[in-house]
Amino acid sequence: MSLHGKNFIGNVLSSNGNQSSKIYDINTNEPFEGEFIHATKEEVELALKKANEAFFIYKESSQLQRAEFLETIADEIMNLGDELVVRTIAESNLPRPRIEGERGRTVGQLRMFASLLKEGSWVEATIDEALPERKPLPRNDLRKMLRPIGVVSVFEASNFPLAFACAGGDTASALAAGCPVIVKAHSSHSGTSELIATAIIKAVKKSNMPDGTFSMVHGSGRTVGQQIVLNEIVKAVGFTGSTQGGMKLFELANQRKTPIPVFAEMGSINPCLILPSAVKNSDNMASLYASSITVGVGQFCTNPGLILTIKDENLEIFKEKLSKEINKIAPATMLSHGIQEAYEKGKKEALSQKGITLLGESNIKNTKAEGRPTIASVDAKTFMENPKLHEEIFGPYSLLVECEDLKELSLVIDCLEGQLTATVMGEETEMIKYKEVISSLENRCGRILFNGVPTGVEVCHSMQHGGPFPAATDSRFTSVGTGAIRRFVRPVCFQDCPNSLLPNELKDENPLKILRIVNEKYTRESL
Incomplete structure (x- = not known):
């Protein structure tokens, strides 16, 4: 159907304004069909x-x-x-x-x-x-x-x-x-x-x-x-x-x-704690996280923007393999020029910070419409001292933080703001050793994952998509x-209300047969 560009004021179409906007192809700069009229006061x-x-x-x-x-x-x-x-x-x-x-x-x-x-x-x-x-x-x-x-x-x-x-x-x-x-x-x-x-x-x-x-x-x-x-x-x-x-x-x-x-x-940078046992499995781990960082050109709110590690004999191998994986992934077109420009600006500013090392980026240079996959690293002390490194860079970018030991890892997690997700990668026996750290991560997120990647949000009864501020304005929802x-309801109490005036959900006969708490017991029975 042909687009009319009007506002939907209830069931009525309306276009009384004198301001409008078009949408342009990010690659050709040609306008798409439709001129969209801004609503008047x-x-x-x-x-x-x-x-x-x-x-x-x-x-x-x-x-x-x-x-x-x-x-x-x-x-x-x-x-x-x-x-x-x-x-x-x-x-x-x-x-x-x-x-x-x-x-x-x-x-x-x-x-x-x-x-x-x-x-x-x-x-x-x-x-x-x-x-x-x-x-x-x-x-x-x-x-x-x-x-x-x-x-x-x-x-x-x-x-x-x-x-x-x-x-x-x-x-x-x-x-x-x-x-x-x-x-x-x-x-x-x-x-x-x-x-x-x-x-x-x-x-x-x-x-x-x-x-x-x-x-x-x-x-x-x-x-x-x-x-x-x-x-x-x-x-x-x-x-x-x-x-x-x-x-x-x-x-x-x-x-x-x-x-x-x-x-x-x-915003959220979704910290991913990769424990030594997972770092040791560097081939699979590097491939898994390079894919998660760049899926959808990194334009997911659950993009793994922060990788937390502890230094050991396997970390350098993991970093090298992760860098190589990122190098292989081609840039891709982002959602809009504004988002692409913000990504480039944010990435440039992050990489210019003292103590930041560029680990790898796509071997293919990006156009003005594309986001170039990039991974950088920093030591834990520098990360904790520089709040700029804690900010979300919306796109295919991630920062790897190297901690000297468990104590330093705990300090890094303590300085993190609220997040949508946090992830723990490693063997179960090892996770038990890191139980306090994992508990600290839980306090900073709405969803904590084990041995997976945060990208992808299942729509179901058990999902929690939100987290402590600034991931969301209210972590309870x-x-x-x-x-x-x-989010869009409030509790109302009816005191001594005649049965005929009550909502069906509260009537004596329970016509909807829903589960209710009646006199402190769960039941579907009528009164």
């Missing part, structure tokens, strides 16, 4: 007003109705066919298998949340029946469950144009929770966003959801994004991107009359998996 206000009105209807929809809505969104995304894949490939410079896989992940997580809603127990329904005869004081009838928080603002990520974007995990979990969503489209994949938004609006109409359940607007984060976050109608923000961008939203949200939570997944729904 009035259009954003209307989207917010519609979302607020929709909330009071949408929050009362049943879990089954919302489940069917999410499944319809997934169906409509698949109905876009190859047009979506082709457009996303063009805008992101990512290969077809990656985009087709990401599309599968996007519809998969929509269906996963639908399954969660159909089962229904996630609302944590808890009932303590009245005890009027209790001495010395009677107890009221008290019933509690999780309820939707309100309108949610979602900011798309640049590196996942489908799975962390218009219909990505933030949108899917907010809609599942019963919250209308306003998406601020990312300027690097506006065409992809338009196609996905079209699918969502079709699903809104087919599922008879209220106008305003979903909106998508184009424009600058400094204007459109700021206007949305500062509006009192918005009750939470979902964001995936840079630390700078996430912190700006966090600061804005706390300037409001009523501060709101910003669930921002931000995840942006991936069914646990993500808890």
Whole structure:
């Protein structure tokens, strides 16, 4: 279909603004189809007003109705066919298998949340029946469950144009929770966003959801994004991107009359501890980590940007083999000129720091659109003394830190900030010796891996994608998996509420047959 470049103000297309933007091919600098009109202040206000009105209807929809809505969104995304894949490939410079896989992940997580809603127990329904005869004081009838928080603002990520974007995990979990969503489209994949938004609006109409359940607007984060976050109608923000961008939203949200939570997944260097037993297996280890550092041109939030080692007779061999593996990997096109330029600038600055040694880089020079794989090394003392070396370099780059002994390794880990992931490579018997170090790593991450690589985030019930600051603004929550729904709900207690006015999840008869805690016992039985 032909792209119109308009904003989705609820179910209505609108293009009243006089500012617009195009997307250009990173290799040829030729513009792609579509001119995307930035939303005006009035259009954003209307989207917010519609979302607020929709909330009071949408929050009362049943879990089954919302489940069917999410499944319809997934169906409509698949109905876009190859047009979506082709457009996303063009805008992101990512290969077809990656985009087709990401599309599968996007519809998969929509269906996963639908399954969660159909089962229904996630609302944590808890009932303590009245005890009027209790001495010395009677107890009221008290019933509690999780309820939707309100309108949610979602900011798309640049590196996942489908799975962390218009219909990505933030949108899917907010809609599942019963919250209308306003998406601020990312300027690097506006065409992809338009196609996905079209699918969502079709699903809104087919599922008879209220106008305003979903909106998508184009424009600058400094204007459109700021206007949305500062509006009192918005009750939470979902964001995936840079630390700078996430912190700006966090600061804005706390300037409001009523501060709101910003669930921002931000930067991480994802330390990987390679113990001596793993270093000894240098061939496999070098190949495994060179691949992980460069997969997707290093543009994953879980890219292994820091490798921690302890000096021994095998370390130099490992470093040499890792360098050779990096040398063999060709540069590849990055997501955008801005990301490529930031990578080159960050890498140049890091390599210019005192005490840094360039171990290896791709034997092929990169173009202005490509990221050149690079690995460097530094001693532990220099690393600890220089905060610049702790910063994320978004791209195919990693820094190897050489520690003299276990004590120095512990000191290095103690100086690390919060991370999305941490990894431990080695034999189990050796890991026991390093138990305290591993415990320290656990305190600094949301997910700790053993004998693997951090790249790749499974979408499932057990996943934790988030971590202590600055990896995320709130380490208690995840942006991936069914646990993500808890970001957009809050507990509400109903005291002595008539049974007919209670949500179905709390009624005496338990019509949904969900698992509840009733008088301190888990049960699916009615009262």
